[in-house]
Amino acid sequence: MLGLEMKDFRLLLIVIGLTMLAPFILNPFPEGSEMAQFNAGYPDLMQRFVIFGIFAIGFNILFGLTGYLSFGHAAFLGAGSYGAVWMFKLLSMNVLPAIAISVVIAGLFSLLIGFISLRRSGIYFSILTLAFAQMSFALAYSVLTPITGGETGLQLALDDPRIFGASQTATGNIPVPSLFGLEMRSSYELELGSWLFTFNAGYYLAAVFMIIAFYMSIRIFRSPFGMMLRAIKSNQTRMSYTGLNARPYTLAAFVISGMYAGLAGGLMASMDPLAGAERMQWTASGEVVLMTILGGAGTLIGPVLGAGMIKYFENIFSKINETILHGWFAFLPDGLENFVVAMVYPFIGKGWHLTLGIVFMLVVIFLPGGLVQGGQKIAGLFRRKKAEDTKPNATEPAE
């Protein structure tokens, strides 16, 4: 189906189903209930899930397949964002040309950086990419202010010389990004009893792009090209003595993953038309590394899971404050309540990084294959209970 094996096609269908139904799935708790704060089904967060999903899927093509750990991929995301905002300023508020240019710019930028950085491998490659990204960040922050907006970031203004479309709306406001008139921020709200589901145009656009991105990544994983990338990770000596030139393969993987990052950047700017230098900072590059490893590097679905988990932590865990905690443990005697709250407090709210750090350490130590490996282990337990007679397939590649 669509050039995929049955197993991969099923995975694609599951991903399509989950992304399309996300507004329902992520809002399991009724509005106004105690648990409503754990609902993630609001447009801003759902958009972030899929956009960072795209970023991580692309990063995984480089890191998961070739093993080259880039610490500078945020630079391509940032470059894509700037490109998209400039398209909004100069050309039109339609998101498609903006997204197209962000992919092209990120592709060219990654070709340049990849060409230089891939002369080295291992830690030296990582340091080179990190240096380039930090350089880009510093430049965007200072010297390149006319292009990047410097500290304030690049924003739309009331006097933008837009070729197609007006500089201002009839009411004197800055126009918003749209897809042929469908505004990205527009949402349809569905109320079912005490549940409220939000269907956002921007989210669905980004979700469609993520599904395409995911499909492309399956094709790459199952192609001879993908096999060569895994061969590079496995043994470069044998690679060259087999008559294969590793350099163009790694460069192609680098550029592809750079384009994925650019697509994510372009989508980010389409949801909210501004771009800042901090998108290029090394913390942003590090975040995508965490997402990929947490979910499972080299697996198809892992990076998406990792991106979802980190963004969920960042947005939901960080919102829980002391008052909410006291509410939860109110049933305990006063002294004990205060003690429990004091113990839990460092792990929530502003301390969400601590929780994430602990989860990350546990995953790396006990599940080097990430969340996907965890899932496989659990599935394996069930399978073993169900049928002992089936042949063990220990060499099954990670899904």
Next chain:
Amino acid sequence: MGLLEVKGINKRFGGLQALGDVNLSIEENTTHAIIGPNGAGKSTLLNVLVGKLIPDSGSVMFDGQSVLGRKPHEINQMGISRVFQTPEIFSDLSVFENVMIPCFAKRDGAFRMHAIESIFAERGIQEQADAILADVNMLEKKDMLASSLSRGDKRRLEMAMCLVQDPKLLLLDEPTAGMARADTENTINLLKEIRTKRGITMAIIEHDMNVVFSLAERITVLAQGTPLVEDTPDNIKGHPKVREAYLGEAQV
């Protein structure tokens, strides 16, 4: 004119003359062994042939073209395959994938952007890979991870990866190093079979004289970076110069 012509190769590492004026000619359709005591320069010579080292002077011609200055993957594409002392295989990939990769390299060259085609659709490549695995008796292990193979199987897999490319010249660096007697016998038989069935020219570097004399049709003896003699195995046996090189000063 031999398939491989080495003329006047010199290579120094600092103060050490690793290779001094080496001349060597490997005729097509022969098995040529290069022997010599430790430190004689056998591995250095091999590394020059595959492009890993560049000699200070001299020329290496393969099939009428110069090899010097070319990268290992370019030399492989010319038709030279190499088997390593410790098998170099793609450990994280399955046995089947290990042999498919050289098939792709042979068909598509050093680089091709085939990112959209599916591996499962490459029937021709799959048949080729199946056939070579059947030849080395590893077909039933094709879905195993290469790292989980036994040492002997890794060696056979590496051999299969080289053979499937149908090289003009197969270089073997101590193919039986560290092997048990039975494994050594198996390897000798496998190499004999390759030689007779496929007619591939082979150059072997080897310590084990049993292996050398069961396989070689020509033997070059290296000592201190220079070829001492080159002759047939029968003439090499008991050659005074060879004895001297291996045992030190001849004892009367």
